[in-house]
Amino acid sequence: MSRTEKLSLKAFWEALEKRLAACSADELRAILRALAQETTPTERQVFLDKLKPVKAGAAAQEALRQDDLLTDIDDLVAEIKEGTEGADYWEEEHWGDYYGDEEDSQGPYEEFIEPLSALFDRAEAVFDYGNFALARAAYQKLFEEALQVEDDYGRGVQGGDLIDVDLDEARARYLRAVYETKRPAGRPQALLEQMRRAQTWGVRSRPMLNDLIQISPAPLPDQDRFLKDWIAFLRKQSGPDADAWLREAIRLAQGTQGLAELAQAEGKKRPRAYLDWFAALESEDKHREILSGAQAALKTLPARLPIRATVADYLCAAAARLNETEALRAGRWEAFSAAPTLLRLLDLWEAAPADKERIRLMQQAADHIKDYLAHPPRQRESEMWWAEDRFEAPAWIDKSVLAHAYLLSQDLDAAHQLAAREKVLGWSSSDNTQGLVAPFCLVLLAGKAPNALPANLKQLWQQRLQTSLGYGSWDDEDKAEASPRKRLERIYAEHVPHLSLSKERQEALLAWCLEVIRQRVEAIVGNQHRGSYDKAALLIGAGAETLRARGEARQADALVEEMRQRFPRHRSFLAELDAVTQSARRSRR
DSSP: OOTTSOOOHHHHHHHHHHHHHHOOHHHHHHHHHHHHHTSOGGGHHHHHHHOSOOOHHHHHHHHHOOTTHHHHHHHHHHHHHHHHHTHHHHHHHHHHIIIIITTTOOGGGGGGHHHHHHHHHHHHHHHHTTOHHHHHHHHHHHHHTGGGOOOTTSOSOOGGGOTTOOHHHHHHHHHHHHHHTSOGGGHHHHHHHHHHHHTTSSOOSOOOHHHHHHTOSSOOTTHHHHHHHHHHHHTTOOSHHHHHHHHHHHHHHHHHHHHHHHHHHHTTTOTHHHHHHHHHHHHTTOHHHHHHHHHHHHHHSOTTOTTHHHHHHHHHHHHHHHTOHHHHHHHHHHHHHHSOOHHHHHHHHHHSOSTHHHHHHHHHHHHHHHHHHHSOOSSOGGGGTTSSOSTTSOOOOOHHHHHHHHHHTTOHHHHHHHHHTSOSSOTTSTTOTHHHHHHHHHHHHHTSOGGGOOHHHHHHHHHHHHHHTOTTOOOTTTTSTTSHHHHHHHHHHHHGGGOOOOHHHHHHHHHHHHHHHHHHHHHHHTTTOGGGHHHHHHHHHHHHHHHHHTTOHHHHHHHHHHHHHHSTTOHHHHHHHHHHHHHHHHHHO
């Protein structure tokens, strides 16, 4: 388990008791002294105050004597509501602070955060000492009343404001209290209702039965009997929540074998059962079973069902571990076919044999992408932002994926036709294929390997590859060897040297690229898009470097001078162009 992964309360107490039992008295003293050395001067007295024997009986009585807990919650809710009545006045007085320098401020509700956190702590203490009826009532009031108060501006105390409260654990305690306060026969219905109810409380993750098991060191009463009743009850329910809870219950009650039986019997109806089964097999290092199970799943599940891509991912991972090359290649195609994204196109390329087979596969991929774009999925992935994952969300791709497939299949004519229809503005969108294809043509025409390009052309090419990856692709790992952009660079470095064009074709493409450069610079600088002057200058520099690499130094200088003369009064643009040309000179030295 990583340091950032949260340890459940049950696992924590079990591990603590195990470590305490393994330590002698002298070892425990040594541990306490080490902890004392790490204590800051201001915390020393607090540390010493904690080193006192705990009177369990007195602490239990203190927790159980919480008769006024519900009243205190009601009183705080009333105070928060009273605070909303002065929201307009506070808004007028503090508008600049709230929306300006103090965006993270809780505004007029900041004073309620500490007392509300304390009430959550009291509810936790009540739960820990077994007063489940009171804990249930308290948590319900806290979630459904205290955290739901809002003024006309939508402000109030939000769950995220309570930084000292773990809302996932608080919700789990509430649901465990529901379980503990119901008779066995009524537990399935009650728990289903309350788990669905708790999903409206602003905690993003779906509540699960295992949350109830892990929230207390005490075992879940009648767990075996309940699991049988829970499974039978959930089989009669519908919807993704009931399906998730059923799969979890079968895993808890019957283990990997139960998941296998569920997937094999009902996988077409419950495709996520395959994923749960494969995840369980993966944890047991049973890669051969994953491979055969995934192959069977792909024969069962309908074509173009998005979840097929994740099933294929399991197949590929197992095939790689087993060195099953043909199975890996087949799996890559299945994954791409279900979700033809750019990254899956790269997986397809890397898994294929070199040369002719790769070209044929890229041609096949291009045909599939054209069909996918012509018949787009019904629902955008962005419309499923609330989903627990994206396994069942259709892949929403743009034309840059098709452009890459054309380029990698050596169908430069198709790539050119696709890009020629695009506007010279809008290259910042991955859907504008001209921003990829024109720079690719410059790289190809320069006659140099992509990893040995002159400075401006190299920068332009790297930028366009990054943009083609789509929104959200820029991150701190873009320089890592495994990053998508680096993968693209390596693939094109392998691919470009194998391309050859006739002299006539080279001249035609060069003329098109130069015309694109002129039109794009005109559109940017002529219309005074000052924020893009650097982009226009870089494009000119890349075009000039391409000409110079082809032995056409005079034409390179003429291109730069033409752009200078076209915009003699645009000083900001000329400054950017000077920077680009100076960079080019330095790189030639």
